[in-house]
Amino acid sequence: MIVTSRSPGWSASPIATLTPLTCVEIKFWAPHHRLVAFHTAARHAVDRRRDPDHYARRLAQGEWLRLVDTYGYGADILDALNYGLGPISDSLTGDPLRQERRRRRTLAAGLLVPVERGAVAIRGADPILLLNDLYRDVDRFWLPLVDIQALRTADRRFRQGVPYSVLGHALHPWYGTYAPKRTEHLELFGTWLSAYGGLKDTAIDVGTGCGVLAFMLARAGFADVRAVDVNPNAVESVRRDLARQAERPAIRVRTSNLLEVVRQPADLIVFNPPWIAGIVDDPLDTALFYDDDLFERFFDESSGLLNPQGKVVLVFSNVLTLLRPDLPHPIEAELERGRFVLDTHLTRRVRATRGRKTREKVEIWVLSSVEADADH
Numbered sequence: 001m002i003v004t005s006r007s008p009g010w011s012a013s014p015i016a017t018l019t020p021l022t023c024v025e026i027k028f029w030a031p032h033h034r035l036v037a038f039h040t041a042a043r044h045a046v047d048r049r050r051d052p053d054h055y056a057r058r059l060a061q062g063e064w065l066r067l068v069d070t071y072g073y074g075a076d077i078l079d080a081l082n083y084g085l086g087p088i089s090d091s092l093t094g095d096p097l098r099q100e101r102r103r104r105r106t107l108a109a110g111l112l113v114p115v116e117r118g119a120v121a122i123r124g125a126d127p128i129l130l131l132n133d134l135y136r137d138v139d140r141f142w143l144p145l146v147d148i149q150a151l152r153t154a155d156r157r158f159r160q161g162v163p164y165s166v167l168g169h170a171l172h173p174w175y176g177t178y179a180p181k182r183t184e185h186l187e188l189f190g191t192w193l194s195a196y197g198g199l200k201d202t203a204i205d206v207g208t209g210c211g212v213l214a215f216m217l218a219r220a221g222f223a224d225v226r227a228v229d230v231n232p233n234a235v236e237s238v239r240r241d242l243a244r245q246a247e248r249p250a251i252r253v254r255t256s257n258l259l260e261v262v263r264q265p266a267d268l269i270v271f272n273p274p275w276i277a278g279i280v281d282d283p284l285d286t287a288l289f290y291d292d293d294l295f296e297r298f299f300d301e302s303s304g305l306l307n308p309q310g311k312v313v314l315v316f317s318n319v320l321t322l323l324r325p326d327l328p329h330p331i332e333a334e335l336e337r338g339r340f341v342l343d344t345h346l347t348r349r350v351r352a353t354r355g356r357k358t359r360e361k362v363e364i365w366v367l368s369s370v371e372a373d374a375d376h
């Protein structure tokens, strides 16, 4: 397959693709589509005596190159590529910005490194335990250096953990699992949860990610917490974190598209959904972007699984209204349909990051079913 691309400042170029390995059993999401068979790797090996800019230009032309000496030299080539492509225009936002980032990543992915028996086989490469976890069934292959860099960052995050003050302990997000960096929405949910006076038999955390809300629910005294996520890596992440706990919380976790595998009704159905409307074409995108019918499906399924006095809790943000005021608000649209009534709406300002002021607020929307409200 040949794809034509244009690099700003540099000439238009074809991006050739190599045959990826297809023999790998795909259980988790990993950069499998860029896993290249050892014997089909790129013809040209880079030579460390040359200026990295030389190879950066060749990558920008869509060439595939093999890195066979040092990790640091590979990083220099990628830096030179970024520099040569220049900054992304400020006028790009939303999906066009995401497409441009993806295009640049595709060019960078032309630089391949060898992986042998779970280790990056070039000098200066740190050990990455995740390579054994993700590619257990394949011994020798090539991966783009950009993927190796991402795996290295993920490996560090997994091993060191991310501390959550709302839990009083860290979680260890596994590769490809969403884990929030900012915590205002967790604090706001915690405030609401500590005042919650309803039944605490069963709760469901939809789209559990690293499991932070599920752990909060268990800590708040729910007897049975079901956590689900469409991303199998997130499910693996929560399983591994549960196994680390000396006293195992009452959380069961399963892979599920929304609530499709859940049968038992719940007192609370909690969902911190993706907050931005956009194209979903990468598993990690599912944490940040929603496509057309996600909310309708969620409300349809929730209305059938809520106990009579139960509540649906959405952890949301006004970021959608700020970015896309033209779009219908998915929660308000559901309220207008008349199946649920709004019980509580809490908001909280988001702290400025790097001195940049923001109008963003996080929100908690608590909904009850109309019948329960009428009985009350």
Ligand SMILES: C[S@@+](CC[C@H](N)C(=O)[O-])C[C@H]1O[C@@H](n2cnc3c(N)ncnc32)[C@H](O)[C@@H]1O
Pocket: 178, 179, 180, 206, 207, 208, 209, 210, 211, 212, 213, 228, 229, 230, 231, 234, 256, 257, 258, 259, 272, 273, 274, 275, 286, 287, 288, 294
């Ligand atoms: C914003 S993240 C929230 C993660 C976590 N609950 C938290 O509060 O940090 C959204 C999560 O929803 C999951 N998700 C998106 N679409 C889903 C679907 N159709 N079914 C189940 N989970 C979904 C994503 O994989 C992601 O883990």
